Amino acid sequence: DTAVSQTPKYLVTQMGNDKSIKCEQNLGHDTMYWYKQDSKKFLKIMFSYNNKELIINETVPNRFSPKSPDKAHLNLHINSLELGDSAVYFCASSQRGQGATGELFFGEGSRLTVL
Amino acid sequence: AQSVTQLDSHVSVSEGTPVLLRCNYSSSYSPSLFWYVQHPNKGLQLLLKYTSAATLVKGINGFEAEFKKSETSFHLTKPSAHMSDAAEYFCVVSDRDTGFQKLVFGTGTRLLVSP
Structure with a gap:
């Protein structure tokens, strides 16, 4: 009955690979976000979707591509991973x-x- | 543009003594202000929020914060620290300028509680 669940919890990969992170919410909310937290704990918004529509797109490399198949799901795909992408x-x-x-x-x- | 400044990166207290975590904000319009807590390897949890109702806001686990417009502050306090309060605390602002859609996080204050 987790409200906002994301998978996987841990991901270790090599530079240059492509990876995805999935997110689902069962709160009935209409807006979902991806935030990045760096090694100094600083949190910065990356993307926001409202009813499957992109409404916030901060300065993020285009290697990062969010996808929202419906308002309860927001996935993040990252191409050509770089060392600097290491974060939570x-x-x-x-x-x-x-x-x-x-x-x-x-x-x-x-x-x-x-x- | 909205912003928050958390004045201390680390605060150390002894168990049973008062806690004060300081936050100053900048906002063009009437802001909403939040304190979130993050325990190690966990997601962020809302402690309390101010949304233009009472200026003294009570949250979970005995925390409270006071909105002071004249000082543009929203400091977090607790009368008596508990070991379980040790965590990272984030002050957050959002305002009507962004339709409350874009939360801006402070850089965090790590609270250390010693026995």
Whole structure:
């Protein structure tokens, strides 16, 4: 009954490989996000989707491609992995619209290590 | 543009003593402010939020924060620290300028609690 679940939790791969991280939320929210947390714990938004539509796209290399098949799922695909992509990637969800306050519900994170 | 500054990267307290984690914000419009906590290898959990109602906000686990517009501050306090409070704490702001869709995170404060 996890609210926001992401898989895999850990991912170790070689430079140049392509990998995906999946996220699902069962909260009925209409907006989902990907955040990146670097080694200094700094959290930065990467993407946001509202009802399967991309609404926030920060300055992220185009090797990163999010996909939202429906409003409960948001996946992140990364091509040609680089050392600097090593980080913890967090999926989150929220409810947009009238009365929205921006509260986010986070998954437990996916730790990506690129060797 | 909105931003938050967490004034201390680390705070050390003894168990049973008060906790003060400082946060200053900058926002063009009436902001929503949040404190999130992240325990080691876990996702972020909402501690409390301010959304233009009462300026003194009570959260989970005995934490509270006071919104002071004149000082642009939203400091987090707890009267008596517990060992389980040791974690990373993030102050977060969002505002109407982005439709509350883009949360901006502070750089985090690591709370260390000694016996």
